[in-house]
Amino acid sequence: MHMKAIAFYEHGGIEVLQTVELPVPDVGRDDVLVRVRAVALNHLDLFVREGLPGLHLTMPHILGSDIAGEVAAVGGEVTGWQAADRVILNPTLSCGTCALCLRGEDNYCRQFGVIGEHVRGGYAQYIAVPARNVYPLPRGLPFAEAAAIPLVYATAWRMIVTQAQVRPGEVVLILGIGGGVSSAALQVARAMGAEVWVTSGSDEKLEKARTLGATQTFNYRQEDWGAAVWKRSGKRGVDVVLDNVGEATWSSSLRTLRTGGRLVTCGATTGPQGITNINLVFWRQLQIFGSTMSTQGEFQDMLRQVERGRLRPVVDRVLPLEGAQTAHRLLESSEQFGKIVLEVP
Numbered sequence: 001m002h003m004k005a006i007a008f009y010e011h012g013g014i015e016v017l018q019t020v021e022l023p024v025p026d027v028g029r030d031d032v033l034v035r036v037r038a039v040a041l042n043h044l045d046l047f048v049r050e051g052l053p054g055l056h057l058t059m060p061h062i063l064g065s066d067i068a069g070e071v072a073a074v075g076g077e078v079t080g081w082q083a084a085d086r087v088i089l090n091p092t093l094s095c096g097t098c099a100l101c102l103r104g105e106d107n108y109c110r111q112f113g114v115i116g117e118h119v120r121g122g123y124a125q126y127i128a129v130p131a132r133n134v135y136p137l138p139r140g141l142p143f144a145e146a147a148a149i150p151l152v153y154a155t156a157w158r159m160i161v162t163q164a165q166v167r168p169g170e171v172v173l174i175l176g177i178g179g180g181v182s183s184a185a186l187q188v189a190r191a192m193g194a195e196v197w198v199t200s201g202s203d204e205k206l207e208k209a210r211t212l213g214a215t216q217t218f219n220y221r222q223e224d225w226g227a228a229v230w231k232r233s234g235k236r237g238v239d240v241v242l243d244n245v246g247e248a249t250w251s252s253s254l255r256t257l258r259t260g261g262r263l264v265t266c267g268a269t270t271g272p273q274g275i276t277n278i279n280l281v282f283w284r285q286l287q288i289f290g291s292t293m294s295t296q297g298e299f300q301d302m303l304r305q306v307e308r309g310r311l312r313p314v315v316d317r318v319l320p321l322e323g324a325q326t327a328h329r330l331l332e333s334s335e336q337f338g339k340i341v342l343e344v345p
């Protein structure tokens with residue numbers, strides 16, 4: 001049995017992505033074989049394609065962490081799933097048996113991994129994954145929208161709910177609202193009853209953020225956003241800042257927090273060496289949280305809110321699987337708002 005896939009044999013630019021025929025993956029006794037129907041892109045795909053320090057892949061590699069599809073077959077030990085069940089996959093991999101996994105802290109597992117990053121992903125007609133990563137697709141959700149959910153909403157959920165513990169009425173400032181995690185975090189923070197302020201370099205993206213419920217917007221190309229946020233908060237500061245920008249914004253993010261405020265980060269796209277004013281940290285009693293992906297429990301809590309219609313994935317556009325190169329080009333240019341999804345034939 002063979003399948004169509006988009007794969008690469010060496011790291012590099014967009015041109016390394018090739019349409020290929022590969023064997024359908026073997027199904028282990030604890031695995032589910034999923035017929036992929038839609039797969040969404042993440043910035044992670046671009047980083048993995050280009051190559052990451054310490055990441056040694058078995059070639060050819062298949063990208064794709066965000067997957068929705070149907071059960072095609074199940075391993076001998078798997079119960080509860082049947083062929084044609086509509087499913088969505090949690091991209092966070094763990095051993096499932098260590099003390100951390102058993103405690104529900106599976107994203108601290110030493111065997112932590114991500115589908116599409118450390119193992120082959122979903123730019124293909126089939127993928128075999130551990131059964132514990134398979135969840136029922138929320139009712140009524142089309143595959144293309146479902147694929148836009150897992151990585152960004154699970155990441156945003158852990159940042160807002162578990163790490164920052166956002167409470168109703170608090171002000172959450174999200175930097176760079178065009179990104180997938182940012183637009184997901186906007187909705188999660190709103191679902192928690194928070195007020196959301198956002199920054200972007202594009203008025204168009206700020207306008208879209210307003211339609212998603214952002215109440216204050218700051219264009220960092222037109223004003224000193226840190227000073228503007230401080231002023232707008234009545235010189236009190238905001239309760240929480242989500243900063244995935246990194247070096248370029250870090251010191252301003254800390255300065256815009258109120259006493260007892262929290263900063264959460266899951267990335268540093270402009271570089272990792274932000275300046276931290278330690279006086280500010282102890283005097284204002286700030287808390288800084290790092291966050292990566294989510295636990296199985298957080299994934300489940302997040303999906304429940306999708307089922308209830310409180311979180312609705314933002315899809316920028318849907319392309320055919322063969323359009324993977326075009327999709328990467330679009331994501332690299334950062335012109336999108338929300339997710340770019342590939343439909344798998």
Ligand SMILES: [Zn+2]
Pocket residue numbers: 094095096097098099100101106109110111
């Ligand atoms: Zn483990």
